Amino acid sequence: MCAETPDYKDTLNLPKTGFPMRAGLPRREPDWLARWERIGIYDRLREKAAQAGGARPSFVLHDGPPYANGHLHIGHALNKTIKDMIVRSHQMMGHDSRYVPGWDCHGLPIEWKIEEQYRSKGQNKDEVDVITFRQECRKFAGEWVDIQREEFKRLGITGNWDDPYLTMNFHAERVIAEEFQKFLMNGTLYQGSKPVMWSPVEQTALAEAEVEYHDKESFTIWVKFAVLDPVAGTGEALENRDLVGAHVVIWTTTPWTIPSNRGVVYGADFDYGLYEVTGTPEESWAKVGDRFILADKRADDVMTRARLESGMWKRLRDVSAEDLSGLTLQHPLAGVEGGEGEWDAPRDFRPAPFVTDEDGTGFVHCAPSHGMDEFELYRDAGMLDEVITYNVDPDGRFRADLPLFGGTAILKPNGKEGNANKAVIDKLVEVGGLLARGRIKHSYPHSWRSKAPVIYRNTPQWFAAIDRAVGDGQDDLGTTIRSRALAAIDEQVKWTPVSGRNRLYAMIETRPDWVLSRQRAWGVPLTCFTRKGALPTDGDFLLRNAEVNARILEAFETEGADAWYAEGARERFLAGIVNPDDYDQVFDILDVWFDSGSTHAFVLRDRADGTADGIADVYMEGTDQHRGWFHSSLLQSCGTNGRAPYRNVVTHGFTLDEKGNKMSKSLGNTILPEQVIKQYGADILRLWVAQTDYTADQRLGAEILKGVADSYRRLRNTMRFMLGALDDFTEADRVDPADMPELERWVLHRLAELDHKVRTGYRAFDFQGVFSAVFNFATVELSAFYFDIRKDALYCDGDSPRRRAARTVMDLLFHRLTAWLAPILVFTTEEVWLERFPGDDSSIHLQDMPPVQGDWLDEPLAAKWAAIRRVRRVVTAALEVQRRDKVIGASLEAAPVVHVRDAEVLEALKSVPFDDICITSDVLLTRDPMPAEAFRLPEIEGVGVVFEKARGEKCQRCWKILPDVGRHAHPGICGRCNEALG
Incomplete structure (x- = not known):
């Protein structure tokens, strides 16, 4: 720059944003969590749905209850994050998407912990009053529910955290007993003696x-x-x-x-x-x-x-x-x-x-x-x-x-x-x-x-007969539990991945009768009575009395299942109906899989935020639940309702270390969610989930997390560029798509295509596909192509139609990218949104994915620009050779001659500012035969590039090298920049 040439830096429209390149997620994420709780995001979405008057269709993912015992592991984080993405994406696609988190609270692991506490004090559990013991178990489970709830919330999981479901809640215990009584009354319950898998340690x-x-x-x-x-x-x-x-x-x-x-x-x-x-x-x-x-x-x-x-x-x-x-x-x-x-x-x-x-x-x-x-x-x-x-x-x-x-x-x-x-x-x-x-x-x-x-x-146990006619009149899918379950698998449920169908079908097809009883204390008892002196094969062995059942359920509703163990319980439930002395009370507890298999009844059926028909839109758990929760829920619902309790079953694999080994404490290769959050933040963990094919086993380790963090930085850079370009954008700046340059209309076409792909992917629970498409669009088609081209217009143009069109497209991009990514990067998209739309009530998570206009799709335009981009690839590759050889330092120093054999492609190139698209100061397009020295790419035929340096002087404002620099009112600049300065 000559000494007399002014410094034009302050005349440029340089990006302005307070959005930092360094995220600082571990430090900042808790503030967003507190903010969401303060403004009641989840409740406000429910109000939004209520105000829509039924216009937002219901969508419910029913939570498979984790066990209330111990801190979260990486499998918990994977599981809950996938669920959260499902819930959030459907909410933003126009549903009333509800999620009630739940916990499995009964069972041996908790009972075992309390027994250990007794043993450490020199006490024998069998000498402790059973109700006192059960209350100790209840307290232990409640403490872990509170701990795990906070750990789940830290992952950014949305849901009704203030009112989760617990299998140990009194109403839940009442319904579990009620569901068991249906087996008692419909003839599928029996006591038999057969070999069962028995734990001598746990007895x-x-x-x-x-x-x-x-x-x-x-x-x-x-x-x-x-x-x-x-x-x-x-x-x-x-x-x-x-x-x-x-x-x-x-x-x-x-x-x-x-x-x-x-x-x-x-x-x-x-x-x-x-x-x-x-x-x-x-x-x-x-x-x-x-x-x-x-x-x-x-x-x-x-x-x-x-x-x-x-x-x-x-x-x-x-x-x-x-x-x-x-x-x-x-x-x-x-x-x-x-x-x-x-x-x-x-x-x-x-x-x-x-x-x-x-x-x-x-x-x-x-x-x-x-x-x-x-x-x-x-x-x-x-x-x-x-x-x-x-x-x-x-x-x-x-x-x-x-x-x-x-x-x-x-x-x-x-x-x-x-x-x-x-x-x-x-x-x-x-x-x-x-x-x-x-x-x-x-x-x-x-x-x-x-x-x-x-x-x-071999031991006497209580069974549900899965090949005995149920006798409840709900025979649309069959008359037995097995026939109903097999028919439901194929007729009522969609499986993701489809291999889940085969796995569960094979298990149901060959499984024996369901062993319902456990010889323990912490759980819901088998609320039934047997006639003294009768054999299990006798017709009057089991007391089947609706009035007795109702008494039991009434007591459980107000007192919980402890009522079964209270002194005088047998007389309380039987007196006045039958002679209590004629019956023995059963004290086995139900298999905890019956507990969790019954959750559809007291969550989906009974809660105001359940579903109208008691059926969940989605059950989503790990592949081990084909023999666990998916399995027991299907058997239980087919036995009591004659159908499956779910419409979709989504399955994820297990998390392995980077070498493909199972994580274990003994190998020292475990990665805990809290460790990842402390180092990187929850959004990085969520991004790892989105990037992986969760339907198979996934791998996680230090190097993988570094790669995820790099992807995050690239995406964050894209968002930051948009924010900087949209500083002080108003509706007055908006341009109608019909008045936009072709490049902007091509971006709108891609937005329309991507909108369809994103919505289709989210509906299919394909988060890897969604993120891959959005990430490639943001980092390749936007950052490395569109943004790179439009930097010149954004920074150097005055209030030109081209700049206003670019900023309009940036605004449209902003709203869609933030919405598309919000189910995945819950914290970062909130940060991006608030940077542009601050306010006490503002949140990306209160928004829906904005629709695209039908006229944005333009296949002929897309085909034309596909050809233009192919030619551009040859040009940029040719210039990279010159840059590598230090012939030039920047592409603006070039004015290449581009030989194009195809006349139609040549006309397409001439119809657009191809020099701007190639980020060169000039370009010469010709159909002349390619000289031997022309640069070519073997995969793109009919295009050759001969390098030439740009002629003229360097504009001190936009840095293009043009012949007219220095011939205008403002010294040292080109005509376009002179016009921008007025």
């Missing part, structure tokens, strides 16, 4: 949803069952006499079940053989002359396990299924000293469909009290009374009077291996009943609460 039955699978090292044994001579002493001939004295060999990983053995089963279609030992090493338990019946596919493996080398056995002959069908077996402990005849009776021997010859021996030992397959086999054969045992007590010990093994423990109270397996193995070795033994590491069921292994144990 209660568990549902499949309460079980997780971990690797466990178990004993494995190969046990010999001798073939008996069924006609010994009768003088009759036995066709397969050569099989008498041979041994059928079974294999099991649960030696403790051998004392409960009642039979052995085989595969009717397998190939079996009779094998004889011809030689043995000293370390083998097999003896020369021993004969074993084995599945041919398993023989080599079994002999190897018995430490026999190749050549030490031979196959004598085939053993057919017909041969096997005539045999009976002897328990290996038959006649053992001290056995008191416990195992002397012959064992049953029959075919079964669940036998496999892929592992083991081709035979399976049956202890029907400890295996569901065996139980069902003998149930169907009408033999349960003959084969069911009650050898294992609730604490996992053998009953004290069981010969040889009484009092030995399958598991210790701490969940570690007890002495029962060893005692059984040692006795089998002693009597010669063992062929081989070893150890195996395999996947084994564990309680998800105590983390201890579980066992199958």
Whole structure:
């Protein structure tokens, strides 16, 4: 700049905004939370809907209740953030979108914590008054509800936090009992004795949803069952006499079940053989002359396990299924000293469909009290009374009077291996009943609460029969719970992702009856009575009386479920209706999955902010809830209402570390929400959720968070540019789209396209798709293209139509980008909104997504500008080469010659200010043949660029190099700038 040339900086329309580039989210987010609470955002949205008089359709996401026990983990944050995005996006798309957060408050984890407190004081829980104990559990749950509520709110989650639902509220306990009574009255409730997954540590039955699978090292044994001579002493001939004295060999990983053995089963279609030992090493338990019946596919493996080398056995002959069908077996402990005849009776021997010859021996030992397959086999054969045992007590010990093994423990109270397996193995070795033994590491069921292994144990429990006709007249989907549930999955529910449908369908299709009872204290009791002296199969075993039920419900409504445990409760509920002395009161509590499965009734049906039909628009939880809440809610609702309680089921995966490993404290790879919030802010955590494909397992770690923070900074920069450009914008500056330059109309076209994509994505719960589209638009099409081009007009033009059009488009962009991003970046979009529209009652979260005008869509214009942008790519790439080679420092120093082969494209380029679009001082467009030195991009044919430097002087105001600089009233500037200065 010459000394006499003025400094024109103050004449430019430079952006003005107080919006900081550094967000400071950890420090500032709590202030916005306090502000939202002060102005009552959630309640104001409800008022807005009420004032609309039904014009805003209802939309309700029903909250799957987290457990009120412990601080939040990253899975909680993911889950609640996805829910919040669903709720907020539907609200901003014109719904009355309500969200009532809830908590699961009953159950073993809380009970376990209170028991630990008692134990630490030297007290025994069983000596404490049950109501006192339950009140301790209630207090504990309430304290954690308050803690978790604040942690959820810190994530920016909107909802009715002042009035959440709790499964321990009196009305909730009343409704849970009422829903149970529907099963009592409709004929699906029954008491049965069958094997259930049992936790010896927690001394209660568990549902499949309460079980997780971990690797466990178990004993494995190969046990010999001798073939008996069924006609010994009768003088009759036995066709397969050569099989008498041979041994059928079974294999099991649960030696403790051998004392409960009642039979052995085989595969009717397998190939079996009779094998004889011809030689043995000293370390083998097999003896020369021993004969074993084995599945041919398993023989080599079994002999190897018995430490026999190749050549030490031979196959004598085939053993057919017909041969096997005539045999009976002897328990290996038959006649053992001290056995008191416990195992002397012959064992049953029959075919079964669940036998496999892929592992083991081709035979399976049956202890029907400890295996569901065996139980069902003998149930169907009408033999349960003959084969069911009650050898294992609730604490996992053998009953004290069981010969040889009484009092030995399958598991210790701490969940570690007890002495029962060893005692059984040692006795089998002693009597010669063992062929081989070893150890195996395999996947084994564990309680998800105590983390201890579980066992199958036959015990009286209460069940809901899922294949029994319900008898309530609601048969549109079927007459049984199972048929209704399967039909509802396909006819009433949309699944996101669709794999969720297959997962739940398969589970419902094959599941057994629902075990409703738990032998604990903290929960809703099974509010029923049984007739003294009656059997569960008797018609009058269960008291089914509507008047009794009503009394119970009335008491629960005012006193909660503690009323069931109060002194004189039986007389209170029965007196005057039936003779209380004729009935026993059931004190088992309901499975907590029944509690949470019933929430649709006391939240959706009973609350003013529920739904008119008691059905939620969305249930959204992790994929584990296909066997948990989704599952129990479907069964419960199909049993009481004949239909599904939800229209959409959305599922997210689990969060892993950056290497794809499961997060665990032992590995030290856990990331807590509070850590992320403290370092980056909740919006960064929310942005991570939006950027990830939540339908699969996600990864999170330090490097991933850095990448998320970088994306946030780029987006924040876009918002800051708009705010700066819109300083002092008023309605008087607004330009009608018809009067705008093509570039602005192209932006409006893209807005219209994007509006459709955003709304479609939000409706489909596709937050990754929504954010990806908005982010790419904001950072690529706006920041790197439109904003870059229009900086010159915004800064250097006077009050020109072009500048006013650009600012009008900026205003339209502002309203849509903030609204589109508000469900995701709740804090940042509020900051952006308040920067432009301050005020005590102002908030982006009180706005709807603004509509787009139908005439914004212009496909011919879009096609034209797609061609223009393709040519521009070649120009900018050519200039980048010159910049890299330091021929120029900025693109305004260039005036390239652009060769375009296509006449139509050339005309399109000539119809727009292509030099402005390329951010050059000039450009020459030509159809002349491209010289050899012309720059080309291989993916864009028919375009070549020859670099030329711009001619003229540099304008000291806009920095373009033009021939007319210095020829105007104001020194050192171009004609456009001279006109702007007046």
